[in-house]
Amino acid sequence: MIKAVARRVAAGVVVLWAAATAAYLALLAAPGDIVDAIIGDGADTPQIRAQIIAEWNLDRPAIVQYLDYLLRAARGDLGRSYLLQRPVGEVIGEQILPTVQLALAAAVIGVVLALVLAVTTRHRWVRRVSSTAELMLVSTPPFLSGIVLLSVFSFRLGWFPVAGDQGWAALALPAVTLGLPIAGVLSQVLRDGLDRALDEPFAVTARSRGLTERAVLIRHALRHALIPAVTLLGWLTGVLIGGAVIIEQVFGRPGLGQVTLQAVGNGDMPVVLAVVVLAAAAFVVINTLADLAYLLIDPRLRRS
Amino acid sequence: MIEVQNLRVTFRLGQKSVEAVRGVSFDIREGECVALVGESGSGKSVTARSLVGLAGPQAHVEADTFTVDGRDVSRFAARDWRRLRGRYAGLILQDALVSLDPMRTVGAEITEVLRTHDIGDRRDRPRRVHDLLDAVHVPEPERRARQYPHQLSGGLRQRALIASALAGGPKLLIADEPTTALDATVQAQILTLLAERRATGETLLLISHDLAVVSKLADRVLVMKDGRIVESGDTRTILAGAGHPYTRQLIAAATGRRRENTAEPGEIVAEATALRKVYGDRTVVKDFGLTVRRGEIVGLVGESGSGKSTVAQLLFGLTDPTSGHVRFEGSEFSGIPERARRPIRRRLQLIAQDPLSAFDPRWTVRRIVGEALPKGADPEPILDRVGLGPEYLDRYPRQLSGGQRQRVAIARAIAPRPSLIICDEPVSALDVSVQAQVLDLLARIREDDGTALLFISHDLGVIRDIADRVLVMHDGRVVEQGPVRAVFDHAGHEYTRALLDAVPTLEVTS
Numbered sequence: 049m050i051k052a053v054a055r056r057v058a059a060g061v062v063v064l065w066a067a068a069t070a071a072y073l074a075l076l077a078a079p080g081d082i083v084d085a086i087i088g089d090g091a092d093t094p095q096i097r098a099q100i101i102a103e104w105n106l107d108r109p110a111i112v113q114y115l116d117y118l119l120r121a122a123r124g125d126l127g128r129s130y131l132l133q134r135p136v137g138e139v140i141g142e143q144i145l146p147t148v149q150l151a152l153a154a155a156v157i158g159v160v161l162a163l164v165l166a167v168t169t170r171h172r173w174v175r176r177v178s179s180t181a182e183l184m185l186v187s188t189p190p191f192l193s194g195i196v197l198l199s200v201f202s203f204r205l206g207w208f209p210v211a212g213d214q215g216w217a218a219l220a221l222p223a224v225t226l227g228l229p230i231a232g233v234l235s236q237v238l239r240d241g242l243d244r245a246l247d248e249p250f251a252v253t254a255r256s257r258g259l260t261e262r263a264v265l266i267r268h269a270l271r272h273a274l275i276p277a278v279t280l281l282g283w284l285t286g287v288l289i290g291g292a293v294i295i296e297q298v299f300g301r302p303g304l305g306q307v308t309l310q311a312v313g314n315g316d317m318p319v320v321l322a323v324v325v326l327a328a329a330a331f332v333v334i335n336t337l338a339d340l341a342y343l344l345i346d347p348r349l350r351r352s
Numbered sequence: 353m354i355e356v357q358n359l360r361v362t363f364r365l366g367q368k369s370v371e372a373v374r375g376v377s378f379d380i381r382e383g384e385c386v387a388l389v390g391e392s393g394s395g396k397s398v399t400a401r402s403l404v405g406l407a408g409p410q411a412h413v414e415a416d417t418f419t420v421d422g423r424d425v426s427r428f429a430a431r432d433w434r435r436l437r438g439r440y441a442g443l444i445l446q447d448a449l450v451s452l453d454p455m456r457t458v459g460a461e462i463t464e465v466l467r468t469h470d471i472g473d474r475r476d477r478p479r480r481v482h483d484l485l486d487a488v489h490v491p492e493p494e495r496r497a498r499q500y501p502h503q504l505s506g507g508l509r510q511r512a513l514i515a516s517a518l519a520g521g522p523k524l525l526i527a528d529e530p531t532t533a534l535d536a537t538v539q540a541q542i543l544t545l546l547a548e549r550r551a552t553g554e555t556l557l558l559i560s561h562d563l564a565v566v567s568k569l570a571d572r573v574l575v576m577k578d579g580r581i582v583e584s585g586d587t588r589t590i591l592a593g594a595g596h597p598y599t600r601q602l603i604a605a606a607t608g609r610r611r612e613n614t615a616e617p618g619e620i621v622a623e624a625t626a627l628r629k630v631y632g633d634r635t636v637v638k639d640f641g642l643t644v645r646r647g648e649i650v651g652l653v654g655e656s657g658s659g660k661s662t663v664a665q666l667l668f669g670l671t672d673p674t675s676g677h678v679r680f681e682g683s684e685f686s687g688i689p690e691r692a693r694r695p696i697r698r699r700l701q702l703i704a705q706d707p708l709s710a711f712d713p714r715w716t717v718r719r720i721v722g723e724a725l726p727k728g729a730d731p732e733p734i735l736d737r738v739g740l741g742p743e744y745l746d747r748y749p750r751q752l753s754g755g756q757r758q759r760v761a762i763a764r765a766i767a768p769r770p771s772l773i774i775c776d777e778p779v780s781a782l783d784v785s786v787q788a789q790v791l792d793l794l795a796r797i798r799e800d801d802g803t804a805l806l807f808i809s810h811d812l813g814v815i816r817d818i819a820d821r822v823l824v825m826h827d828g829r830v831v832e833q834g835p836v837r838a839v840f841d842h843a844g845h846e847y848t849r850a851l852l853d854a855v856p857t858l859e860v861t862s
Contacts, residue, residue: 248450249445249446249447249450249451250450250451250452250453250454252401252406252443252445252451253443253445253451253452253453253513253516254453254464255406255437256404256406256437256438256441256442256443256517257437257438257464257465257468257516257519257520258434258435258436258437258438258439258465258468258469258520259434259464259468260430260434261430263468267464268453268455268456271455272455345455346455347454347455347457347500347502348454348455348500348502
């Protein structure tokens with residue numbers, strides 16, 4: 049047990065390190081000069097340049113800078129933003145909450161909607177209509193559906209604010225936009241799993257006990273259908289992180305997406321690295337949760 | 353209790369409709385044990401499931417008269433059926449590993465029946481579950497109720513499934529192939545349990561492809577073929593002088609028939625000495641020795657977990673022994689690199705229990721058999737040898753019946769002219785009537801080609817019908833061996849005797 053946990057944690061650390069290193073190399077290879085990035089629109093004289101190089105230790109070899117970065121990161125110090133001239137931890141700390149809110153709300157909408165669709169639309173035309181609608185949700189890019197939702201519910205009907213982050217009302221449209229494609233994919237996977245489970249002999253046995261079709265579905269088949277859906281948790285994390293960047297742009301929401309775009313555009317390396325490591329950490333955590341969820345759902349996977 | 357006149361069940365599959373049951377009439381009286389016998393596809397399961405309204409969503413059920421418990425079920429709404437299921441009639445399916453929900457404990461499955469039909473109050477139910485498990489002779493019911501089906505042995509699982517069918521106190525038990533997935537000794541125990549239930553007053557409807565299994569229990573037998581009942585009557589009369597040729601065929605299959613070897617065995621083909629295989633801290637094969645000569649059929653018998661499948665893997669060179677040797681055609685076969693084994697692999701073939709999973713589902717028969725032949729060779733003659741015409745060449749595995757699939761597997765195995773074929777439970781998944789045909793085919797191939805066969809099975813009846821010599825395995829060890837007749841007539845080891853007693857036999861009194 050302890051061995052398994054230790055192996056898990058070690059693997060997670062390796063993933064984080066690999067993600068940070070890959071991002072570091074990519075940014076090194078990118079065009080643009082760090083000093084330019086730090087100066088930004090400020091005064092540009094040779095004296096100031098020399099001062100910056102000395103202050104940020106930019107004259108040392110790349111490998112030393114890299115190792116120094118890793119050491120500081122391991123201690124929890126993510127460095128200072130070139131652009132904002134403030135500690136990265138602070139910058140991210142301010143912006144993380146709206147993004148987490150958006151991601152969680154979208155995940156809840158996606159999962160709940162998928163469950164409702166898969167369980168309630170089982171037969172005949174309802175099923176066909178639902179399947180078609182889901183396929184459309186999956187194949188529509190979020191920025192497009194976001195714009196459509198905005199123009200209908202904010203501009204025309206005025207039910208929701210157009211932009212910004214003013215509480216729950218402002219969260220609704222972005223979360224729905226991000227949640228819909230998730231619901232589309234998950235509901236198809238769940239429906240497929242339910243179909244297969246209901247064909248199994250144990251479903252016949254359950255019916256032969258006098259259970260209603262709904263009870264067979266909820267008490268027996270649903271649990272079996274959850275297994276393939278849990279496999280998609282990793283994919284879900286990717287969609288949420290990648291999607292948040294775009295959605296925050298479309299809806300003019302503050303959050304990590306805005307920060308990331310700005311940082312990438314201006315070569316603000318410390319911020320980009322921190323975002324990458326943060327995303328990798330989210331992946332590691334979610335995948336671990338998925339593995340635990342398997343054990344919780346399917347007793348056959350538990351070792352006695 | 354049940355009266356059915358001219359029952360017809362049709363399945364709609366897209367544009368096509370298939371008639372599974374074509375006008376079946378019978379009745380079941382209180383306290384009786386009725387057996388519905390026929391091969392797969394005869395419509396026997398569909399008939400039985402129609403009795404509880406579970407023929408399936410695509411099924412269209414019609415009948416002139418169809419009453420259960422005196423009530424006309426043709427007017428039944430879904431609600432009426434649900435009240436009947438579990439409470440008036442309990443259904444027991446084949447394999448408890450898949451017929452009980454694998455994600456729920458045995459106790460939860462049994463409780464579900466009590467809760468659905470509002471039997472007893474909440475606090476009372478755990479005790480009822482224990483009583484039910486106790487009634488089907490599951491030891492330590494408190495502990496077992498908390499376990500999942502995969503944590504129980506095959507026999508205990510099947511008992512738990514029966515307990516769940518009994519939970520609603522049904523008058524009628526419908527058992528669809530209740531023992532088919534089980535080893536012979538466990539099968540005998542489950543049959544005893546069913547007989548016990550009958551003695552306590554339950555009415556039984558048994559469905560089976562094997563006359564021998566049901567003949568001890570049933571008062572009456574209904575023989576089904578192609579959706580019709582071709583013969584019915586009380587068990588003794590049917591067994592004594594069956595009128596219909598199909599019934600006679602079933603009886604012959606259930607009685608078994610010895611296939612004698614006429615030729616003398618030739619040189620040694622394969623030889624295993626002092627084989628031992630250890631997995632972790634478990635020794636699964638202990639001191640196993642075997643010689644197979646040309647033209648011989650050697651039977652290897654044992655229950656699940658006895659180590660016989662590991663022996664097959666060792667002989668086949670799929671895994672290396674911890675110690676000991678396998679020699680094949682005079683040269684070392686174990687403990688050598690796979691590259692050295694590959695050239696002689698063609699001379700050693702395998703026939704598996706379930707050919708459906710041993711074939712690529714996207715390959716035609718032509719390609720499956722052609723792969724085992726030299727490039728460009730015509731697969732037709734080989735197919736002809738196993739009794740399949742050229743019209744089967746372009747079919748896919750799923751378009752064949754179980755027996756036809758096993759014939760294709762045999763064709764693929766004999767195509768490279770092997771000196772030894774390892775047959776791992778080659779007929780266990782087949783109906784008894786089809787088993788007989790496949791055994792005939794294997795015996796003929798031995799006779800014509802002089803191929804040696806190692807025949808692995810948990811079914812002593814099959815071994816008795818085809819093998820020259822037999823080895824009995826128990827707990828990884830060979831406990832008895834010798835010529836088939838000697839072992840069967842004068843079993844020395846108590847385990848062999850227990851196995852023999854468990855073989856269902858037909859007692860034909862004429």
